[in-house]
Amino acid sequence: MQLVQRFLAGYTDNFRAALALWPLASVALTLPILAYLYHRDGRLKFASVVSTYLAVLYLMGLGCFTLYPLPEGPSGPGVSYGIPWQLNPFAFVSDFAREGVSTLPQIVFNVVLFMPLGFIAGRLLRLGAARSAALGLAASFVIEAAQGTGLFGIYPYAYRTADVDDLIYNTAGAVLGWWCALQLGRVLPPGALAAEGEVTHRPGFVRRCVALWLDTVLMGTVLLVLAAVASVAAWSIPAGERLFQGGWLVVLAAAVFVVVEGVVPWMRGGSTPGGRFVRMSCETRERTGAHRLAFYLARLVVLGGSFLFFPLAWTVLMLFYLVARQMPYDFV
Known part of the structure; x- marks a missing residue:
């Protein structure tokens, strides 16, 4: 338990940053969100609005947890030197053999971090398993590329490890999240979508x-x-x-x-x-x-x-x- 607590304590600032950015992102994305919900549902539903803005909070958290903190100061990773990429699939096996259970929190965190994305894909976006997995893989690839290229060239060097194993963990998390959405749908079916060609002549x-x-x-x-x-x-x-x-x-x-x-x-x-x-x-x-x-x-x-x-x-x-x-x- 102390191992997990120490691991999570290192992400306190990331969570605070996500909470700080959430209202700004929500305001900026309000019109696109409303447009999407009107198009998908044909009307605004309270549950859909709440879940969509929670999805925005999750996306802010995903960015902050994977890309923050940014390099600063005259020296350090990303500024005066880079962190090499980890391109060996299943390197966690040798890591576990060398370091033991201390490697597990990072692996579990990478899986759990992408479960909400898979859940959003299945429940909110109504995507199937393959497309949800592809979305998780694509999001993970963009994040790893940003880490390994100094935020796409903003910094001269990589400031975090771009790890191919993270692609595996993250994609697995997205698939697991999609499966959770599927199971929830059997108990609590999602709301009906707008009918094809549905148009209102009394818009608000x-x-x-x-x-x-x-x-x-x-x-x-x-x-x-x-x-x-x-x-x-x-x-x-x-x-x-x-x-x-x-x-x-x-x-x-x-x-x-x-x-x-x-x-x-x-x-x-x-x-x-x-x-x-x-x-x-x-x-x-x-x-x-x-x-x-x-x-x-x-x-x-x-x-x-x-x-x-x-x-x-x-x-x-x-x-x-x-x-x-x-x-x-x-x-x-």
Whole structure:
């Protein structure tokens, strides 16, 4: 027992670092997490939200336990010298013969550390055994590579041992965690997933925001690519600089916005690219002809104004929705 206590005492700072990073990571990942849950379940479930944020805590812990503490000071591993890789599979056999049971806590820790990853893969991500094992192996490989390359070149030398045996332990832990998820599923089946093609026409404010965030990421990416192409063209073709003078970037951004928030949902039953991912349609009721056109024009004006007058407009829209339970354009 004292052996285990001494072993765990060496990871106290790692656990504290994971707890400190958890709120920051949770805030940064909130929109991707919500998008994933809406896509998978078709709605937000309390248990799914809690388990997902606990998964974020685990991932923070996994990173801190395997990569922290980082090298510091003028000398030491990773700074003035490196730690050699251990590429001999099953080297733990000779280690055990030489050092006895003192080697067991490290082995058990490497197995147990990856059990939650396998559990998450099986329970939260709904992956099978092979894919869960592959996920565990891939995660372990990335960690070992980071340790053995000085965090991918950030430090001049390896500051921790990249051990091939850890790949074996970690993958075994992921498989064992997946098996635990399988056994739990027989007693407490996981919630039903969203049906194929399931779409809601009464989305809440949070789902609308997540869809708009996804659309914004898409629009920003498309605009960046188009702007890069235009910049190259401006330097490559005769009189190109004159062609791309003035407010062409604003016009291009407006065109991308109209396509993503107007043309695409018009053609796909009210679902923008982001809306389709989170299983929602912006058309809260059936509209046809000029009535439908007026709805989309009003929606473009409201959303366009929300970008132009961010963040004030978003606050106003949120308050409006809390009172009316609809967006302004839904009244058209």
